[in-house]
Amino acid sequence: MALHDIFFYVFAALTLLCGFLVVVNPFSRSPVTSAMFLVLTIVSMAGLFVLLHAFFLAAVQILVYAGAVIVLFLFVIMLLDLKEEDRRKLKVFSLGAGVISVGAVAGLVVKGILDSGIGKNLPAATAEGATAPLGKLLFTDFILPFEIVSVLLLVAMVGVILLSKKELK
Amino acid sequence: MHVGLEHYLVVSGLLFCLGLLGVITRRNILVMYMSLELMLNAANLALVAFSRFNNNLNGQVMVFFIITVAAAEVSVGLALIVALYRKRQTAHVEDLTAMKL
Numbered sequence: 001m002a003l004h005d006i007f008f009y010v011f012a013a014l015t016l017l018c019g020f021l022v023v024v025n026p027f028s029r030s031p032v033t034s035a036m037f038l039v040l041t042i043v044s045m046a047g048l049f050v051l052l053h054a055f056f057l058a059a060v061q062i063l064v065y066a067g068a069v070i071v072l073f074l075f076v077i078m079l080l081d082l083k084e085e086d087r088r089k090l091k092v093f094s095l096g097a098g099v100i101s102v103g104a105v106a107g108l109v110v111k112g113i114l115d116s117g118i119g120k121n122l123p124a125a126t127a128e129g130a131t132a133p134l135g136k137l138l139f140t141d142f143i144l145p146f147e148i149v150s151v152l153l154l155v156a157m158v159g160v161i162l163l164s165k166k167e168l169k
Numbered sequence: 170m171h172v173g174l175e176h177y178l179v180v181s182g183l184l185f186c187l188g189l190l191g192v193i194t195r196r197n198i199l200v201m202y203m204s205l206e207l208m209l210n211a212a213n214l215a216l217v218a219f220s221r222f223n224n225n226l227n228g229q230v231m232v233f234f235i236i237t238v239a240a241a242e243v244s245v246g247l248a249l250i251v252a253l254y255r256k257r258q259t260a261h262v263e264d265l266t267a268m269k270l
Contacts (some may be wrong), residue, residue: 012176016183019187020259023195023207031199031200034199038203044234045213052177057232060233068224068240069206069239076199077199079251080254095194099190109182113176118178119175119176122173122174122223125222125224129229134226156245157243160248164252
C-alpha cells in the first residue's frame with residue numbers, strides 16, 4: 001500500500017473517532033471534553049486536506065477553526081461557568097429512536113455513494129490548491145462574494161457587540 | 170486498495186451523520202452547536218474532495234467562503250447563547266420551552 005493510502009486511513013480513522021467522541025464522550029459530561037475532541041477532529045481534517053493537495057485550505061482550517069472558533073467556544077464555556085451537565089432522566093426511547101434513524105441515514109448515504117460508481121473513469125487528479133491559483137480565482141471570478149463576505153464579517157462583529165450588552169439604552 | 174473519490178465521500182458522509190447524531194441526542198446547547206460545526210466540516214471535506222478529483226478549483230474557493238461564514242455564524246450564535254444563559258440561567262435545551270405550543 002502506498003504511503004498516501006496509509007496516511008489517508010490513519011487520518012480518516014482519527015477524524016471519525018474524534019468526531020464520535022465529540023458527540024458521545026464517556027469520559028466526562030462537561031462540554032470542555034467535547035471541545036478538545038473537536039480540535040483533534042479539525043486538525044486531522046486539515047491532514048486530509050493536505051492529502052487532497054489543498055494546502056492553503058489546510059492552513060486556513062487550522063488558523064480559523066482550531067485557532068479562533070474553538071477558542072471562542074472555550075471562552076464562552078468559561079464565561080458561562082458550566083458545570084457538568086446535570087443528569088436528567090434518560091429518555092431511552094427517544095435516544096434509541098434518534099440513534100436508529102441517524103444510523104439509517106448513514107447507511108443510505110454510504111450505500112448511495114458506493115453504488116453510484118462516482119469514482120470510476122475519472123481523469124488524473126491534477127488540481128493543486130496552492131495559494132497563488134486560489135488567490136487569482138478569488139480576485140477575478142469570485143470578487144463579488146469576497147467583498148460581500150467582508151461586509152458580512154463587519155455585520156457579525158456589530159451584531160455580537162450589540163447582543164452582549166447588558167441592557168439596551 | 171487505491172484511495173479514490175468515494176473513500177473521501179464516505180468519510181464525509183459518516184462525519185455528517187455523526188454531527189447529526191450529536192444535534193439530535195445531546196441536550197447541552199454548546200455540544201449541539203459543536204456538532205453543527207462537525208456537519209459543516211463534513212461538507213467542506215466533500216467539496217475539497219470533489220474539487221481535487223474533478224480538477225476544478227471552484228470547490229476550494231467555496232470552502233474558503235464556508236469557513237469564513239461559519240466563523241461569523243459561530244460568533245453570533247455564541248453571543249445569542251450567552252444572552253440566553255444570562256436570562257434563563259440554564260444551558261439545557263429542555264428548559265427552553267417558551268415557544269412550545
